[in-house]
Amino acid sequence: MRNKFSWGRLINGLLLGILAFACLYPFLNVLAYSVSGYNAVLSGRVTFFPIDFNVDAYKQILGKTQIWMAMRSTVIVTLAGTALSLFLTILAAFALSRKDLPGKSFFTAVILFTMYFSGGMIPTFLVVKNVGLFDSLPALFVPQAINVFNFIVMRTFFKNIPESLEEAARIDGASYMKVLIKMILPLSVPIIATIGLFYAVGYWNTYFDALLYIQKPELYTLQLRLRSLLFGEELNNSNANAEGIGTQVMTQSLKMATVAISTIPILVIYPWLQKYFVKGVMIGSVKG
Amino acid sequence: MKNSVGAVPKAPLGIRVKKTAIKIWNYKWVYLMLVPVLAYYIVFKYIPMYGITIAFKNYNVFKGITASPWVGFDVFEKIFKSKNFWNAIRNTLVLNFTTLLVSFPLTIIVSLMLNEVRSSKFKRVTQSVLYLPHFVSWVVVAGIANNLFLSTGTINRIITGFGGETIPFMSSNGWWIFTYVVCNVWKEIGWGTIIYLAALTGVDESLYEAAYLDGATKFQRLIYITLPSIKSVIVTMLILQISKMMSIGLDAPLLIGNKKVLEVSEVISTYTYRIGIERAKYSDSTAIGLFQSVINIIILFAADKFAKSIGEDGII
Structure with missing residues (x-):
């Protein structure tokens, strides 16, 4: 029954192939545009394959200081944000996975409650302003350092580490700090990698927080810069136009080259990401 | 609850408090780990919840949240x-x-x-x-x-x-x-x-x-x-x-x-x-x-x- 040819299976495979193509095609379209000649783009002949192949758009984009500065902001936010997020998430998950910690359920409730209720946009904005983070890069990662979903995933993982291991270490006189660093962390590399990648992708893609908290053009992140390049004419933020780049007419190739450049890092880490995320999602969906 | 059959008699209150205190002391490092986590939640999640009060106030930037006048609904x-x-x-x-x-x-x-x-x-x-x-x-x-x-x-x-x-x-x-x-x-x-x-x-x-x-x-x-x-x-x-x-x-x-x-x-x-x-x-x-x-x-x-x-x- 397994290897028999069937029309149903063939059609199923074909339909899935078409669907996969539909998911991939927009990316191919972007790439084709970004490396096509000016006239081909303008006359709209590009659909699948590049016409008059050239990399001028990339040369031009990578020659702009704004892009490099945006890249710098985004890399800083991604690295620092991922480090801080992992640090805090690991601490919270480790502490709240100790079985008989007095007050555990209270502290857990403090964290979980924020999933269902929050101060909202303006009150959070005011706090960020009052603590002096406004218009600085830490505003993009400090206020949302811990993701509750990631915390749950990590805590579930820690809970499943056999207790006997830890008890043995405790009897040998190891402090909890030591247990965490010497024992739990080495055992948790896969989950830390998964959650680290989730955080990193999140920070890389952050758009709205940057729109909310960043005003100085020199701190613009890649997503913010990309947005002002793509939709420059519609952006009513005066600071985008002040430096001239918002008003400058961009050719479609340039726009698409920028899209490609800001997506490539995601594509590069995607194989690693993919190796782990399914497991991560599954653990997260099991309520802890 | 009192003297119910089969129940383990509860230790006197004093001893229970003492036991919990010892446990808490043993976990001191773990609590220390929670300090930055709780600080984060208080500052960036719970203080904004207090900020919701401005929905019932005529918020004035110069007066701040607390001093702005209440306006009910x-x-x-x-x-x-x-x-x-x-x-x-x-x-x-x-x-x-x-x-x-x-x-x-x-x-x-x-x-x-x-x-x-x-x-x-x-x-x-x-x-x-x-x-x-x-x-x-x-x-x-x-x-x-x-x-x-x-x-x-x-x-x-x-x-x-x-x-x-x-x-x-x-x-x-x-x-x-x-x-x-x-x-x-x-x-x-x-x-x-x-x-x-x-x-x-x-x-x-x-x-x-x-x-x-x-x-x-x-x-x-x-x-x-x-x-x-x-x-x-x-x-x-x-x-x-x-x-x-x-x-x-x-x-x-x-x-x-x-x-x-x-x-x-x-x-x-x-x-x-x-x-x-x-x-x-x-x-x-x-x-x-x-x-x-x-x-x-x-x-x-x-x-x-x-x-x-x-x-x-x-x-x-």
């Missing part, structure tokens, strides 16, 4: 009279509901299709490709959408190339909703299959074999074995999604939307942003946010109750 009365507010609520519901209507069945169908694939290599590659859009930012999606859907975009050029009329995907209200749904489905459909695929691997193989021997067709096996086996996942997911009807991400409508379709693209989150940040009406914006949160919680509890009442797991 005046802000809410003003908002409830605003046509734009009800528009934003309607748009949120319309966009969420239309997306759900398309993506929910489609996700299940794609999961079932993937589950039928025998070649593990083909399955792996297809899955990788389907998951990919989930990791791309909304700015990029909006850029791609423009490239494809604008009147000069690739799709319209293909349509006109075949002699058809240009379709205003980005500039007519109805078509814009279509574009929004397509973008959302494109981005999340693969990601959504993960949970169903996991449930599908749990279906008992022997059931299929028995049905096969009894002469059940493939379709019958699907209807009578596969679907009932993952029914509880389907129901839970549906309830979960419905409970999120009133909340909507800001990035997608803000980035895909444009001035021409504001009438249908302005949702609650973009409206709070425009009122709060662009027009600096802090009290109004906060009040709208609070209204949304409260409705969300009500729907969530109702959905949870409903899920439990039909014998499924709760969602809270």
Whole structure:
């Protein structure tokens, strides 16, 4: 029954192939545009394959200081944000996975409650302003350092580490700090990698927080810069136009080259990401 | 409670307190680890909750939250009279509901299709490709959408190339909703299959074999074995999604939307942003946010109750 040819299976495979193509095609379209000649783009002949192949758009984009500065902001936010997020998430998950910690359920409730209720946009904005983070890069990662979903995933993982291991270490006189660093962390590399990648992708893609908290053009992140390049004419933020780049007419190739450049890092880490995320999602969906 | 048969007699209060104190002392390092975590939650999550009070105040930037005068429900009365507010609520519901209507069945169908694939290599590659859009930012999606859907975009050029009329995907209200749904489905459909695929691997193989021997067709096996086996996942997911009807991400409508379709693209989150940040009406914006949160919680509890009442797991 397994290897028999069937029309149903063939059609199923074909339909899935078409669907996969539909998911991939927009990316191919972007790439084709970004490396096509000016006239081909303008006359709209590009659909699948590049016409008059050239990399001028990339040369031009990578020659702009704004892009490099945006890249710098985004890399800083991604690295620092991922480090801080992992640090805090690991601490919270480790502490709240100790079985008989007095007050555990209270502290857990403090964290979980924020999933269902929050101060909202303006009150959070005011706090960020009052603590002096406004218009600085830490505003993009400090206020949302811990993701509750990631915390749950990590805590579930820690809970499943056999207790006997830890008890043995405790009897040998190891402090909890030591247990965490010497024992739990080495055992948790896969989950830390998964959650680290989730955080990193999140920070890389952050758009709205940057729109909310960043005003100085020199701190613009890649997503913010990309947005002002793509939709420059519609952006009513005066600071985008002040430096001239918002008003400058961009050719479609340039726009698409920028899209490609800001997506490539995601594509590069995607194989690693993919190796782990399914497991991560599954653990997260099991309520802890 | 007193002297009940078989119960272990409780230690006197003094000893219990002492025991807990010793335990707490033993855990001192663990509590120390919680300090930065709690500091983060207090500053960035709980203090903003106090800030919600400005929904009941006439907020004055110079006076600050505490010193601004109370106005009771005046802000809410003003908002409830605003046509734009009800528009934003309607748009949120319309966009969420239309997306759900398309993506929910489609996700299940794609999961079932993937589950039928025998070649593990083909399955792996297809899955990788389907998951990919989930990791791309909304700015990029909006850029791609423009490239494809604008009147000069690739799709319209293909349509006109075949002699058809240009379709205003980005500039007519109805078509814009279509574009929004397509973008959302494109981005999340693969990601959504993960949970169903996991449930599908749990279906008992022997059931299929028995049905096969009894002469059940493939379709019958699907209807009578596969679907009932993952029914509880389907129901839970549906309830979960419905409970999120009133909340909507800001990035997608803000980035895909444009001035021409504001009438249908302005949702609650973009409206709070425009009122709060662009027009600096802090009290109004906060009040709208609070209204949304409260409705969300009500729907969530109702959905949870409903899920439990039909014998499924709760969602809270």
